[in-house]
Amino acid sequence: MNDIPPRPPAHRNSVLAAVCLAALTLPLSFSAGAVATPSIGLDLGGSPESLTWITNAFMLAFGSLLMAAGALADRYGRRRVFLIGLALFVGFSLALGLAPSIWLIDILRAGQGVGAAAALAGGTAALAQEFDGHARTRAFGLLGTTFGVGLASGPLLTGALIEMVGWRAIFVVVGLFGLLALILGPPRMRETKDPDTGKLDCAGALSFTLTLTLFTVAMIELPSLGALGATALAAGFVLSLATFILIEMRAERPMLDLSLFRYPRFVGVQLLPVATCACFVVLLVIVPLRLIGIEQQGAVKAGLLMLGLSAPMLVVPIVATMLARHVSPGILSGIGLLIAAAGLVWLATIRMEDGAMIVLPMLVIGIGAGLPWGLMDGLSVCVVPVERAGMATGIFSTVRVAGEGVALAIVAPHWPA
Known part of the structure; x- marks a missing residue:
């Protein structure tokens, strides 16, 4: 790794704030786009398959390019890749607010995913260079919490914007958040590379x-x-x-060091985002479509009900990081997944006539999923040398996002038309 002198805490915290602000836009874009899909369909038409690509085009581009973005960050500089990716994300987000057709929205969402991949891979790799030890665990715990804030605020913010302004405002707001991170990020973010990296x-x-x-x-x-x-x-x-x-x-x-899969700990870390996707992320798409598309709930009411699932992400990841100082992260993650599984079984028994009762099992799922959510980002960079942080975060983020995209694709045929 580069020989870099220690940095003042204020500088490191500025980098953390910039990366977290950028990270806020990614799950916000994902959950907001999912909730907005019925409104986009009513406005512009389109087949059920084309509407599913509003979410899946973003997730596919995002997930498939994360490892390549991590390798680019190691080779050409984490700051450079972070800034280029964020600029692309902002540009495509603002363009989405003007898109006149479903097919163009699908294409722009794919471009948005490209920018998101570069921004996340570059930003998290840069963060790994700034912190080590327990400070790194806390920093990545805060990053996980930031993702939770984006997921928690996405449905409610989307519902409010749809009813007050219209679905186009959602993408403009997401773009403005990214623009703020783009303005605040460069001044104190230093450039770091892996001097031993080869060609892409x-x-x-x-x-x-x-x-x-x-x-x-x-x-x-x-x-x-x-x-x-x-x-x-x-x-x-x-x-x-x-x-x-x-x-x-x-x-x-x-790009992917297959020898790492010989280590059970590495494999276990990669399974955590797959598990949280299956028990949490997919519901962020499926439940709003049920509430709005089938039960004919208003967008704001559906967003409020979705807080049962997403609001625990505001608190539980921070609590998990604090508990990790005394309890093994693996044990905490296992307990969380068991809680989430119990919530899923409960949710399966909820009927349409039960109304707001759907909040209770979603709350249990959110609490359970929040425990590993606050720990797995930090664990992902602890299984490889710090100079390979770009590859580590790329692999982990790819498994997370690709798992989300694949799971959404699997359940897509069962979405409401």
Whole structure:
């Protein structure tokens, strides 16, 4: 790693504030876009498949490019990648506020995901250079809490904006948040690189992106595909996945170091975002569609009900970080997932006529998911040397976002039309 002199606490805290502000926009964009989908469909029309791409185009671009963005951050500089990504995110967000059609929204959402990937990978890798030890755990715990704030405020903010201004205002507001981070970030964020990094693993990045794209498209379009189309997509997925693994095994400096999967702790950390996605993130999309699309709830009322699921993310990740000083993060994460599982079983028993009672099981799910949520970002950078922080955060963030995208794609055929 670069030999960098110690930094004053004020400078480090400024970097933390800039990265957290940027991170706030990412889950806000995700949850807000999901809640806004019914309103966008009513305004612009479009098939159910095209409407699902409002969320999935963002998640696919975001998830498939995170590892490549992490490698770029290590090679060309974490600050540079962070700022370029944030600028792209802001530009595409503002353009979404003017989009006249569903197909253009889908394309712009993919561009927004590209910027989000670079901003997250560069920002979290830069953060790993500023803090170490328990200070790093606290910093990444705060980052996880920031994601929770974005998820918690997204449904309510979206509902209010839809009813008062219209769905276009959502993307403009998200863009303005990103613009504020772009203005505040550069002054005290230093440039750091990995001096030992090799050239970018372009073949690995392309094959991974193709693999994830084929799988996501297959999941979304499966109901309309014939046997021949489904077979072709399945064969393409298997071939591209095998190609990706072969490329990474032979690369001198692979984008994804497959040898890390020999370590149970590393594998366990990667499973945490998959678990929280299955029990938490998917509900952020599915439940609003049920409340607004099926039960005909107002957007603001649906946003208020969604606080039962998302509000615990404002508090629980911070509590988890404090408890981690005395209790193993692994134990805390396991307890949280058990609590979330109990909440999911309870939620499955809630009927339409139960009304606001849906808040109670969602509250349990939110509390359970919040425990690992506040710990897994910090754990992700503890399993590799600090000079490979870009790769570590890239792998972890890719598993998180790709898991969300794949899970959303799997349940997409069951969304309300």
